[in-house]
Amino acid sequence: MRRAARAVLVAAVRGRRARGGPWGEAALAEFDQTTGRWEAVRWAAGGLRAVWHERRARIRTLPARVRIQRAAVIAALLMIPAAVVVNQFVLTPRYIPSGSMEPTVRVQDRVVVDKVSFRLTGIRHGDIVEFDSPLTPGAPMLKRVIGLPGDTIECREGRVYRDGAVLDEPYLEGPAATDDCGAPVTVPAGELFVLGDHRIVSQDSRQLGMIPQDSVDGRLLARIWPLS
Structure with a gap:
């Protein structure tokens, strides 16, 4: 020592x-x-x-100019690793490549995904979550949480029912064209039932089945582009 x-x-x-x-x-x-x-x-x-x-x-x-230059270099050196950590583990920007979540987010929108808060508050009905595509590992998907463990989900006549009650879905554009989900399903423990907002084109729990809760990597925080 x-x-x-x-x-x-x-x-x-x-x-x-x-x-x-x-x-x-x-x-x-x-x-x-x-x-x-x-x-x-x-x-x-x-x-x-x-x-x-x-x-x-x-x-x-030292002269003021030299002190300012040194401070700027030190700040840049500190900010680079901090930005990498934030981007990787806290807030991640995403580019939207598909229209499966329209009109909430549209093709070419830029959004921010929060990777921390949902671990503290838990996942709630209506949250838009990010997870790896079961079809293309490593490719993130954004979908809306419709069913939590214990919920019974059914889709018929273009509407979604949870535990027998029709859902009010003001985020949908026009009639909720939701294809039939088949027989009512009860969400198992540790899993989620998710749907895209653009139901006609979205691949979600109707085709892919439930997604594990522990596969959720983040929750949509905000759209940052376009500004309107």
């Missing part, structure tokens, strides 16, 4: 230079006078604070 503490202090004080600043060099010179592992760690921590203050004092002596 003493060796590790000293190595960290040397790297902080000198970096790639042969000699560091006076405060850091003083802390480094007196390191060998410490006894025991924890005293060495505490001394190294104090030396790191001294190096930090020393560097800040040196930076304040």
Whole structure:
């Protein structure tokens, strides 16, 4: 532990230079006078604070233009990995390639999919969720959640019924042209019944069957393009 503490202090004080600043060099010179592992760690921590203050004092002596340039470079270096993490695990932009969710989202729309909140709040009726296509693994699909576990779903005469009650679906454009789903189905535990809003062209639970809840990767948050 003493060796590790000293190595960290040397790297902080000198970096790639042969000699560091006076405060850091003083802390480094007196390191060998410490006894025991924890005293060495505490001394190294104090030396790191001294190096930090020393560097800040040196930076304040630089011209304003140089300080601004350095700050911009550091901000860019921090923003790039942060943007990658957000895009991968928090908010992901998506391009809509098909009309299966029209008129809610149309072909060539850009939307944002939230990959976090639905894990905290749970999935609800009417949510538009993203999951991998059962037909083309790796290709995301967006569909609306119609049935949760325990719900009985039936489609007849162009309408959708949940537990015997017809659904009010104001998000549909014109008559709800929903093909017959066959016999009423009860959604099993851990699965979802999903439909596209453009029922005539959508491939959904009528053809693909239920989708596992744990296959849901995100929930539609907003359309970002076009702005209208």
